[in-house]
Amino acid sequence: MPEAFVRSLRTLEALAGYAGPWKALRDELPLLQARVEELKAREKRLDGVLVVALVGGSGVGKSTLLNAIAGDTIAETSEMRPCTRVPVVYHPPGTRLQWEGWKCVSRSALENLVLIDTPDSDTIVHEHRDRTQQVLVECDLILICATAEKYLDEATWSLLRPLQGQRAMVCVETKATPQDGIKEDWLRRLAANGFEINHYFRVNALKWLDARLPGGRSAAVEETYDFPKLDHYLRHELSRERILRIKRSNAAGLLVRAAERLLEINATARATFDTLDEEIAQADKAIARECFEHVRARLFAETHLWAFAVGRETSLRAKGIIGATWRLIEAVRSLPVRLPGWLPWFGLNQSSGKRTADLLGTDVLVDGDLHLISDLIAASYRSHQSELAYHAARAGLDSPQLDAGLNAFDDELNARLVRVITGPARERVQRAARYLTNWPVTVLFDALPLAFLLYSAYIILFEYWKGIILGGGFIIHSATVFFIILGAELFLYSFLARALAWVARRRSVQDLRAALYAPGLSFKAERKMVEDLRAVSEKIESLQSLID
Amino acid sequence: MDETLGNALVEFHRALEGFQRSFEPFPLIAAHLLEHTGGWRKQLAFKLLPHLGGNGCLIAAVAGGTNTGKSTVFNLLLGEDVSPVRTTAAATCRPLLAANALRAEQGLAGELLANLVPQPLESAEEVLSQEAPEATLYIIEKNSLPDRLVLLDIPDVDSIVLDNWEVARNIQAAGDVLIAVLTGEKYKDEKVVSFFRAAAASGRVVLPLMNKANPGREFAVARAQVQDFCTDTGLIDAPSFVIAHDFALADDFARPIPALNAPADLRSYLESLDVEPIKRHVFQQSLQDFVSQSGDFIARLAEQSGELDGLLRDMSQRAGHYAAKYDPEPDASVGKLLHTFIRSKRGPLSRTLGQIGAITNAVVAPVGRMASRAIRGRLLMETGNVPAEERDIRAHHEQQIIMQTRDLVREFIPYVRALPKPVAALIEPALDVIDIDGTAQSIIDETLRGDSVSDSFRAHAEAKLEEWWSDHKVRRQVLIEIDALLMFTPTAIALPLAMFTGGVGVPEVMALGGPLAGEFFSRIMEQQFADQWFDLLAPWRKEQQARLQTSFENNLIIPLMGDMAEVKRMLDGEPTAALRRSHEACQKHL
Ligand SMILES: Nc1nc2c(ncn2[C@@H]2O[C@H](COP(=O)(O)OP(=O)(O)OP(=O)(O)O)[C@@H](O)[C@H]2O)c(=O)[nH]1
Ligand SMILES: Nc1nc2c(ncn2[C@@H]2O[C@H](COP(=O)(O)OP(=O)(O)OP(=O)(O)O)[C@@H](O)[C@H]2O)c(=O)[nH]1
Numbered sequence A: 001m002p003e004a005f006v007r008s009l010r011t012l013e014a015l016a017g018y019a020g021p022w023k024a025l026r027d028e029l030p031l032l033q034a035r036v037e038e039l040k041a042r043e044k045r046l047d048g049v050l051v052v053a054l055v056g057g058s059g060v061g062k063s064t065l066l067n068a069i070a071g072d073t074i075a076e077t078s079e080m081r082p083c084t085r086v087p088v089v090y091h092p093p094g095t096r097l098q099w100e101g102w103k104c105v106s107r108s109a110l111e112n113l114v115l116i117d118t119p120d121s122d123t124i125v126h127e128h129r130d131r132t133q134q135v136l137v138e139c140d141l142i143l144i145c146a147t148a149e150k151y152l153d154e155a156t157w158s159l160l161r162p163l164q165g166q167r168a169m170v171c172v173e174t175k176a177t178p179q180d181g182i183k184e185d186w187l188r189r190l191a192a193n194g195f196e197i198n199h200y201f202r203v204n205a206l207k208w209l210d211a212r213l214p215g216g217r218s219a220a221v222e223e224t225y226d227f228p229k230l231d232h233y234l235r236h237e238l239s240r241e242r243i244l245r246i247k248r249s250n251a252a253g254l255l256v257r258a259a260e261r262l263l264e265i266n267a268t269a270r271a272t273f274d275t276l277d278e279e280i281a282q283a284d285k286a287i288a289r290e291c292f293e294h295v296r297a298r299l300f301a302e303t304h305l306w307a308f309a310v311g312r313e314t315s316l317r318a319k320g321i322i323g324a325t326w327r328l329i330e331a332v333r334s335l336p337v338r339l340p341g342w343l344p345w346f347g348l349n350q351s352s353g354k355r356t357a358d359l360l361g362t363d364v365l366v367d368g369d370l371h372l373i374s375d376l377i378a379a380s381y382r383s384h385q386s387e388l389a390y391h392a393a394r395a396g397l398d399s400p401q402l403d404a405g406l407n408a409f410d411d412e413l414n415a416r417l418v419r420v421i422t423g424p425a426r427e428r429v430q431r432a433a434r435y436l437t438n439w440p441v442t443v444l445f446d447a448l449p450l451a452f453l454l455y456s457a458y459i460i461l462f463e464y465w466k467g468i469i470l471g472g473g474f475i476i477h478s479a480t481v482f483f484i485i486l487g488a489e490l491f492l493y494s495f496l497a498r499a500l501a502w503v504a505r506r507r508s509v510q511d512l513r514a515a516l517y518a519p520g521l522s523f524k525a526e527r528k529m530v531e532d533l534r535a536v537s538e539k540i541e542s543l544q545s546l547i548d
Numbered sequence B: 001m002d003e004t005l006g007n008a009l010v011e012f013h014r015a016l017e018g019f020q021r022s023f024e025p026f027p028l029i030a031a032h033l034l035e036h037t038g039g040w041r042k043q044l045a046f047k048l049l050p051h052l053g054g055n056g057c058l059i060a061a062v063a064g065g066t067n068t069g070k071s072t073v074f075n076l077l078l079g080e081d082v083s084p085v086r087t088t089a090a091a092t093c094r095p096l097l098a099a100n101a102l103r104a105e106q107g108l109a110g111e112l113l114a115n116l117v118p119q120p121l122e123s124a125e126e127v128l129s130q131e132a133p134e135a136t137l138y139i140i141e142k143n144s145l146p147d148r149l150v151l152l153d154i155p156d157v158d159s160i161v162l163d164n165w166e167v168a169r170n171i172q173a174a175g176d177v178l179i180a181v182l183t184g185e186k187y188k189d190e191k192v193v194s195f196f197r198a199a200a201a202s203g204r205v206v207l208p209l210m211n212k213a214n215p216g217r218e219f220a221v222a223r224a225q226v227q228d229f230c231t232d233t234g235l236i237d238a239p240s241f242v243i244a245h246d247f248a249l250a251d252d253f254a255r256p257i258p259a260l261n262a263p264a265d266l267r268s269y270l271e272s273l274d275v276e277p278i279k280r281h282v283f284q285q286s287l288q289d290f291v292s293q294s295g296d297f298i299a300r301l302a303e304q305s306g307e308l309d310g311l312l313r314d315m316s317q318r319a320g321h322y323a324a325k326y327d328p329e330p331d332a333s334v335g336k337l338l339h340t341f342i343r344s345k346r347g348p349l350s351r352t353l354g355q356i357g358a359i360t361n362a363v364v365a366p367v368g369r370m371a372s373r374a375i376r377g378r379l380l381m382e383t384g385n386v387p388a389e390e391r392d393i394r395a396h397h398e399q400q401i402i403m404q405t406r407d408l409v410r411e412f413i414p415y416v417r418a419l420p421k422p423v424a425a426l427i428e429p430a431l432d433v434i435d436i437d438g439t440a441q442s443i444i445d446e447t448l449r450g451d452s453v454s455d456s457f458r459a460h461a462e463a464k465l466e467e468w469w470s471d472h473k474v475r476r477q478v479l480i481e482i483d484a485l486l487m488f489t490p491t492a493i494a495l496p497l498a499m500f501t502g503g504v505g506v507p508e509v510m511a512l513g514g515p516l517a518g519e520f521f522s523r524i525m526e527q528q529f530a531d532q533w534f535d536l537l538a539p540w541r542k543e544q545q546a547r548l549q550t551s552f553e554n555n556l557i558i559p560l561m562g563d564m565a566e567v568k569r570m571l572d573g574e575p576t577a578a579l580r581r582s583h584e585a586c587q588k589h590l
């Protein structure tokens, strides 16, 4: 078999096992599976004999024709209708055949050929028609037998129509008489209905049989019309290659039929998958926006969290007089926040704010779980999800499980938030702290109080040198001035810390936006579903090029 | 034929037309309902209605499979070459009627075969063309025929040209006598046998004619075949005729068609038939057929209506199922009920104090809330969940309803698509264009109307609380004591305080104390007696769910199922009732 055929068959086989949500495709599966089975069986039988079926209405002379070809009485014939009740299989000895209930005659002189005489297709005995249909499934070549009376009968045509392109067909006009034939009309009607007929034989089998059978009247060969040609066709023209070609073309016909059906289904569904994809992207964006607004309006709007984080980072690095004082103040200031952590039995949970503040700093006190997903966001997620499910149902897909997905979304959101907070946001907080605690700033801040201290010390020493011991008043005075300086600087320092925290927070909002708006935040399962569907759809589309 | 029957039939015909007209907007369901009604409708149209007057003329048609020689037989009966004979099959496509001058004139006036469009035959080839409308009837004048007989050549009943079958069936209904042209190949064919079986069952005279027969052994084979045919079609003692296979090949048509098992040749036999009794019998039989089959049809309409009813109910049930999932959260208007009740149970002094407290609370509470938020935010770094407010509760409800509406429709989609095509076609158009958001919005507007507490529920709640109040004497006492204690403790604290401070702080303590006590009191009620609460709210929940269900019904089910309900109404209503009435009238004449 050509490679394209084998590849298409494998594709069809894979598709026949489809078990996804695409309803239209699943509905097609029983037929597809049957077709794949038949194709596989046909592929296996490629080297075997050619099965030829004689099909037609009752009394057209099928059995007589078989007898004439065999030159012997193989099948019963009668003037009363219907005559043949079960298929009569006429095959060369040694052919392995397993057709239960059929009459097998194993002495055919025809090599590579099994001839089957079928019961009729049109009488009131309906089982005959069913049995004929079974033969049609098995056969490779159909000899459509008909007379002037029966060549246009719907009963026979309706059996043959579904097999168009899947069986080689040959017309045999039986009971030929000197009168005008029906050839032209028959072939015209067949062509108009999409049948492809390769040969046409006009025969009178009875005359041939009469001439052959012992005791029969002899008849001139001319009186048998095309019978010798038909005989020659069956005996000599159906060579191995010819048989192989017929079988291949039949299989290809079936394959094309199966593929066309799938392509048809695909053509209607394809666009809906694209829309669904777009809808998912939109829902994803909407959820991202909601999450962003939600987080920005809460964590990222709370100035004090950032001030706290910058303050703590600063206190870890602070140097010099101002730095030391800052540390002290920070320790006291953060007392109520740290308290619940020390007293776990109090049952006070760490607030999400506290956790964020921790995550913003280096020494992570808690694990990386934020789970900021609020009821509002969860509800909105579910709502978007139900909308997607609705669109999916519209597109003819089975409804996905609605409860699934929220946890995956929660995890993803959490991971992204933690990544922003422990990544760029923390970086900004630390940078702010480093600005405040680098040496030049420390020296700058410490210069004034230090200068004042030195100056005071100088005054004390200088006065002492002059013999004056300065009284408590001076000490108190200079201490007061010193503390005023210290206080003012601390105030300035704290102001700077806040300003830097403000900047860090504003900048981090951009990071947050970038992180949350990156695609793929939500609806993983839905996206996966559409991806799978597209993969299947592409697989089906690949059939197009193969059958071309 | 008496007049009342005629009227009844006309009445039925009108009712049927009315029925078809009223189902015009729903072509698929109409086709579904009228499926397999071809037989009796043809009887009505072509036999029962037109033959009311009766005109003493036998209508004989030559029928059978294609290429069996119908046209040949027709020509032999007329004794001349009238209808074209072709070697190819499915040649004759339109019926050709031969009659003498009088009958031909009647025929052209439409009095012989009603409901067909008569046309004089201009060229014999016309009957071979499929171009003329199906109802065309070609008429040719042949004065060799007597007044009592007209002959018809008709298309086949078994070829791939399905229109031909339809034409043949029309004539089968219109005719009185059918000449069954059979051959050795076709006498057992399903299509042929079933055509003549139906004809015989409805009282037509069927005359088997074995064409192309083997004359050997005195037509023994043909005899056996005709015998078979008679058995298959249910004919008893039918006179049969035969044409040997070499007989018709001559160009001489002026030969009688010999009898196989009949008193005379075919033409003589046809002329000798007693017209009136046959016509009466055919009419009577047709009437019987018609009455019983149309009766089945009417019975089936009721069944269909039952099926639709089941579907409608099923849909409503689904809506109900979704409404039952709705979980309304009590909002302020429900909460207020309890407060009002508690206030009413206080003594006069506490009530006054409580009222002062409530007023102060209204002023102080927002300030307090702000303060507490600030404290929590600054010190404990709480940023998160602000308690749900009225607005949020409503938004939550809205979302619930939108989702439920959407889910409900989502469930409908595969359900409807799986329904039989004609039924699905009643819902699908509406389902395709449904505006989910708009529908959900109307459902929300209806369900979440301002007054979420109905008067009946208010009454019920009060009765329930009252009952609880009177049933639980001890608990009640405890509650009152606590309330009183809470109410007066602030005052008790405030009084000595006032002695030291000279009045500063007393109103503050009292202002805070009152509302606190009220809050505390209702909290206890809520928490301690939660189970009672649940019971108390159950009817309210039910009420909300019922409201949602009604709203689903009005905004979703009715628009979606409107067409189906309409069809059901018609099935239950006048169109069918008219059919039934006139059917009963016809039945009386059997
Ligand atoms: N004149 C003539 N008669 C034929 C010819 N072939 C068959 N017959 C006759 O036609 C009749 C039916 O032939 P069968 O061979 O039994 O027909 P069949 O198609 O097998 O019929 P079923 O078994 O009923 O489907 C028999 O009486 C045959 O003698 C022919 O070529 N010429
Ligand atoms: N041998 C033989 N041929 C006949 C006999 N009767 C008719 N034919 C042939 O059968 C063929 C069809 O005859 P028609 O009379 O046209 O048949 P029909 O039933 O009208 O066919 P449609 O109108 O096409 O359905 C013609 O070729 C006739 O010559 C007969 O008794 N013996």
Ligand SMILES: [Mg+2]
Residues within 6 Å of the ligand: A062, A063, A064, A075, A076, A077, A083, A084, A117, A118, A119
């Ligand atoms: Mg046979």
Ligand SMILES: [Mg+2]
Residues within 6 Å of the ligand: B070, B071, B072, B084, B085, B091, B092
């Ligand atoms: Mg004809």
